Amino acid sequence: MRFMLIVLGLMSCVSWAAPGSVAVLQYHHIGDDTPRVTSVTAEELEAHFAWLKENDFTVLSIAEIQRRFAAGESLPEYTAAITFDDGWRNVYREGLAIFKEYNYPFTIFVNPKLMREASSQYMGWEQLRELQKHGAQIANHTNSHWHMTWRYEDETEQQWRERVVADVLDAQREIDENLGEQPRHLAYPYGEYDVALQTLLQKHDFIAFGQHSGPWTSHSPATAIPRFPASAQYANLETLRTKMKSLGLPITDYEPEEMLVSEGQTTPSFTVSVATTEDFNPGQMNCFAGGEVLQPEWDGNTFTVQLEQPLPIGRSRVNCTVPSKSQSGRFYWYSHPFVRADERGRWPD
Ligand SMILES: [Zn+2]
Structure with a gap:
């Protein structure tokens, strides 16, 4: 047994x-x-x-x-x-x-x-x-x-x-x-x-x-x-x-689904749900946005990251990493993409 x-x-x-x-x-x-x-x-x-x-x-x-x-x-x-x-x-x-x-x-x-x-x-x-x-x-x-x-x-x-x-x-x-x-x-x-x-x-x-x-x-x-x-x-x-x-995190849901942030929204947040946090310590997750390091807010198996600095016009990504407990030296990695448009709804290549 x-x-x-x-x-x-x-x-x-x-x-x-x-x-x-x-x-x-x-x-x-x-x-x-x-x-x-x-x-x-x-x-x-x-x-x-x-x-x-x-x-x-x-x-x-x-x-x-x-x-x-x-x-x-x-x-x-x-x-x-x-x-x-x-x-x-x-x-x-x-x-x-x-x-x-x-x-x-x-x-x-x-x-x-x-x-x-x-x-x-x-x-x-x-x-x-x-x-x-x-x-x-x-x-x-x-x-x-x-x-x-x-x-x-x-x-x-x-x-x-x-x-x-x-x-x-x-x-x-x-x-x-x-x-x-x-x-x-x-x-x-x-x-x-x-x-x-x-x-x-x-x-x-x-x-x-x-x-x-x-x-x-x-x-x-x-x-x-x-x-x-x-x-x-x-x-x-x-x-x-x-x-x-x-x-890869065992993601079950994430939002927003759209990369494009709504007009006037310069410091968006995103929320991700995972099937389990068994193999990592949620408190060890760090997210990197430009030069900023952000700590996600956890609620059960769901975390939210609130940006603090305004996104520039164009594409950005926020990367979150947390070490695996079972596989030494390996990290879970999640990246959330954003794009912010100018007043004409466009952005550079
Ligand atoms: Zn290409």
């Missing part, structure tokens, strides 16, 4: 810590003559891949992770996925040798319309086909890479819906025609979405990735999957390693 209890205790611990947390790495350019803020050098990328290998990470394709989550299968203790946004030509030029060496699956999110209009900057279908032979899946980054949630002046909601769906499905058709049918995976340009857009994508069977950080778990909303930016200052392995080993 006593033995049984111990076994059950272990099982309950394993069963909720183990379904799997996936660090999805997000890259753009590979190069040292490209905008640093969205670039890794080939040396940095190689160092990341080598680190994944040395640390016994399993790198899986997004499609395989999606399949395992859907089937309720568990994932290896350390799992990562690799993604590149925009399909820059330098990813082929600088990355090919590294992709060949490591043979990891990865995803490139492309904009077919931009590929046609600026063919010197972006990879063409021929190069993408070659990368497919070395682990690439090619996915959707919309046709035109604009702010998907922006409505034109005088545009009705219905007209916006039709425009967005056409832009996504036209891109998907062109990708599928050139490369064979690819999984319906989309990366939001600038990581921006709203509930109306999520509903549309869900209706068309897409899963979609943002640019707020945190590991992908079976609890992540299928149309707001987080990724860890791994370019520029985020390329530093000293900090990236903690993110790659981070754990």
Whole structure:
């Protein structure tokens, strides 16, 4: 009986810590003559891949992770996925040798319309086909890479819906025609979405990735999957390693669902509910907003974070972390995205 209890205790611990947390790495350019803020050098990328290998990470394709989550299968203790946004030509030029060496699956999110209009900057279908032979899946980054949630002046909601769906499905058709049918995976340009857009994508069977950080778990909303930016200052392995080993909170609910804060609201709050706090001490959770460290307010399995400093115009994210009790050196990580518009309802790229 006593033995049984111990076994059950272990099982309950394993069963909720183990379904799997996936660090999805997000890259753009590979190069040292490209905008640093969205670039890794080939040396940095190689160092990341080598680190994944040395640390016994399993790198899986997004499609395989999606399949395992859907089937309720568990994932290896350390799992990562690799993604590149925009399909820059330098990813082929600088990355090919590294992709060949490591043979990891990865995803490139492309904009077919931009590929046609600026063919010197972006990879063409021929190069993408070659990368497919070395682990690439090619996915959707919309046709035109604009702010998907922006409505034109005088545009009705219905007209916006039709425009967005056409832009996504036209891109998907062109990708599928050139490369064979690819999984319906989309990366939001600038990581921006709203509930109306999520509903549309869900209706068309897409899963979609943002640019707020945190590991992908079976609890992540299928149309707001987080990724860890791994370019520029985020390329530093000293900090990236903690993110790659981070754990996802077992989130059951969060609000607000909209990234966009309402007009005049400059210091919003957000509230997150989790299935259990068994594996961490809620009092140890810290949230980071810009330069501020905020302490969440806990009520049972629900915490609220109230911002104190006004959000700037544009995108922001608040990251909350708390150490795991059962897995030494690993942290639970949750990121909440916000966007604040100017008086015209717009914000910078
Ligand atoms: Zn992009």
